[in-house]
Amino acid sequence: METFQGVKLWKADCESTMEHTENQVYKMVVQLTRPRKILQLCSLSTDSMDMLYDYLPEDGCLVTSEFEKFSYECPAKERKLQKRKGTKEEILKELAALGEQYDMVFIDATEENPINYYNLIMSGNMLRMNGVICVQNASTSSQEGIDDETGFMSKEMTDVIKADARVEQVKLPSGCGIFIGRRIPLPQTSPPLKGIVEDDVFRGFGGLGILDRLRLDGKVAYVTGGGQGIGRAFGHALGEAGAKVTIVDMDLQKAEAVAHELHMKGINSVAMAADISKEEDVKRVVDAIVANWGRIDIACNNAGINMNSASEDTTLEEWDKTFNVNLRGLFICCQAAGRVMLSQGYGKIINTASMASLIVPHPQKQLAYNTSKAGVVKLTQTLGTEWIDRGVRVNCISPGIVDTPLIHSEALKPLVKRWLADIPAGCLAQVTDLQAAVVYLASEASDYMTGHNLVIDGGQSLW
Ligand SMILES: NC(=O)c1ccc[n+]([C@@H]2O[C@H](COP(=O)([O-])OP(=O)(O)OC[C@H]3O[C@@H](n4cnc5c(N)ncnc54)[C@H](O)[C@@H]3O)[C@@H](O)[C@H]2O)c1
Structure with missing residues (x-):
């Protein structure tokens, strides 16, 4: 009896270890590939299912056959579940006809006709590039502790997969065996494939697909006014794309808080206090970045201030203060970073201008601001050409009205309703609406672009 129980216990332990290992493997694959769409054509353990649901983003979905057993009481999980009618073969044909693609696919080698699946x-092109196919029960030879009736992947299926140059593959001997295949672009072939134009469009410029060309890995960036609002969002975006980021702000505490946020996301970041209207401050920042990281690839000159007054009442003090930061300070930054970039033979300067460079936003009165931002565009065009x-591109971004502390001043706050009527998009911009633009302008993908004023205003300047 004891022995019997001993065996039972051993079996149970063994099974749970196998399940645990399988779950850990899938978890790692999911963490690396971050799937949004999963096609599940075989049963998975409850732990694996829970893990998949937890990792799927809100708009992600798991497609499966109506015959797979699930009972989820959690509506958040059920929302991500899409059950399809028909046999697995019918489901696959239907999804292929719809042009559906998946980041992760699960099948089982012990199904009746797994090669067919x-x-x-x-x-059917259903595994997207870099997507992963997982085949369960993929062992090809009997292993200790596994019943033969479990079934294994046939030699025929092993041969089909092995010969498939579209997938990079690994087989893990854990449990009943898991085969993992990642879809990769076709390898270089000699002679070239018939009917294929082997150029940069087909292979990707420098061998990189367009999304990889937007990556900023190893680049050195700084963002002025990075302690809050648009600058903070720019810092995060550049860091997420792979750059090291120095957050520069007059307010050191704010800069440090943002640098800390970036660190928490695994991004190398430093905070520095500086008033960009002061030449010595800018020099100190630029020298420190070069001393720290050896170069400057991306200069995001974003700090700016907004003051309001009727033109007949605008004081020279307001004018000078606005220009000292928005235009003179921005020029000091462009020149200091530009000198480093010119000596490197490469660099990207991205200035923050404003929609106010194109139109006269109203009803607020901000002559000095509007004029300074028009100056930012002309400065950008001049330096850009x-x-x-000599390898240095200079562009600017002109946001429309962005929901940041800048527009929460007593003078501007009451005007939001009025502005909304002037914005075709019907809402203010969020800082996240500007993030892709700064990454594009910072990346080598935009190397042919210079002196450009990239307007992101929900259509406001067109009305
Ligand atoms: N918010 C908008 O609607 C809007 C629209 C178009 C353009 N912009 C421009 O975008 C830029 C950022 O605006 P925001 O809305 O994030 O502003 P914000 O006021 O929320 O943040 C600006 C940041 O810059 C810092 N700063 C101000 N002066 C500085 C100086 N002299 N040196 C260093 N740091 C300084 C501030 O401490 C602050 O952290 C500005 O150039 C602004 O003119 C804003």
Whole structure:
């Protein structure tokens, strides 16, 4: 009896260890590939299912057959579940006809005709590039502790997968065996494939697909006014894309808080206090970045202030204060970073201008601000054309009205309703609406662009 119980216990332990290992493997794959769409054509353990649901983003979905057993009481999980009618073969054909693609696909080698499923998935282009196919019960030889009736992947299926150059593959001997295949671009072939134009469009410029060309890995960036609002969002975006980021702000505490946020996301970041209207402060920042990280690839000159007054009442003090930061300070930054970039032979300067460079936003009165931002555009155009033949691109972003502390002043806050009527998009911009633009302008993908004023205003300047 004891022995019997001993065996039972050993079996139970063994099974749970196998399940645990399988779950850990899937968890790692999910963490690395971050799937949004999963096609599940075999049963998975409850732990694996829970893990998949937890990792799927809010708009993610898990597609499966109506015959798979689930009972989820959690509506958040059920929302991500899409059950399809029909046999697995019918489901695959239907999804392929719809052009559906998946980041992760699960099949089982012990199903009746797994090769058929594998071929339908691959020929139907249902595994997206870099997507992963997981085949359960993929062992090809008997292993200790596994009943033969469990079934294993046939030699025929092993051969089909092994010969498939579209997937990079690994087979893990854990449990009943898991095969993992990642869809990769076709390898270089010699002679070239018939009917294929082997150029940068087909292979990607420098061998990189367009999303990889937006990456900023290893680049060195700074953002002025990075302690809050648009600058903070720019800092996060550049860091997420791979850059090291120095957050520069007059307010050191705010800069440090943002640098800390970036660190928590695994981004190398430093905070520095500086008033960009002061030449010595800017020099100190630029020297420190070069001393820290050896170069400056991306200069995001974003700090700016907004003051309001009727033009007949605008004081020279308001005018000078606005220009000292928005235009003179921005020029000091462009020149200091530009000198470093010119000596490197490469760099990207991204200035923050404003929609106010194009139109006269109303009803607020802000002559000095509007004029300073028009100056930012002209400065950008001039430097952009003067420096491009030495590798330095200068562009600017002109946001419409963005929901940041800048527009929460007593003078501007009451005007939001009025502005909304002037914005075709019907809402203010969020700082996140500007993030892709700064990454694009910072990346090598935009190297042919210079002196450009990229307007992101929900259509407001067109009305
Ligand atoms: N918010 C908008 O609606 C809007 C629209 C178009 C353009 N912009 C421009 O975008 C930029 C950022 O605006 P925001 O809305 O994030 O502003 P914000 O006021 O929320 O943040 C600006 C940041 O810059 C810092 N700063 C101000 N002066 C500085 C100086 N001299 N040196 C260093 N740091 C300084 C501030 O401490 C603050 O952290 C500004 O150039 C602004 O003119 C804003």
